[in-house]
Amino acid sequence: MFKLTVNKKAYQADVDADTPLLWVVRDSLGLTGTKFGCGLAQCGACTMLINGEPTRTCVFPVAALPEGAEVTTIEGVTQTQPNESVDNGVQQWHPVQQAWIDEQVPQCGYCQSGQILTAVALLDKNPNPSEEDIENAMVNICRCGTYPRIRKAVHRAADLMQGGES
Helix, strand or coil: CEEEEECCEEEEECCCCCCEHHHHHHHHCCCCCCCCCCCCCCCCCCEEEECCEEEECCCCEHHHCCCCCEEECHHHCCEEEEECCEEEEEEECCHHHHHHHHCCCCCCCCCHHHHHHHHHHHHHHCCCCCHHHHHHHCCCCCCCCCHHHHHHHHHHHHHHHCCCCC
């Protein structure tokens, strides 16, 4: 039995120690936003944040999670804000998600949860990245080739996070 914190919620999963974190989150916890791509930690579709670090989870065994680690999936990036008129609150997009929408980044969308989490990690460490910083950090594969829009969206998100307008 493994105890883990995903998107600020405590979970327990009864899985083998070598089960990749991707499958624990998808199959045991039911959070299916993170995708399986290559199974070799090459493409980045399976990227989640572990203590804020982008991690390819298709090959990351659940037993390798540090004790007390915070795992963030794409479901944990969107925040729900209280709203008096709605019982469940109102979803508020993370600035990176809003920039992705504004720049119309996805085509097929398959890799986008990993792309977004990688961008979130980049901007948390470097709120005003250069083109070179973005190029070095955004190494996930997009088979649709939306890299120019991804770069534009990272710049837009940086601006949004610093109080700029979309």
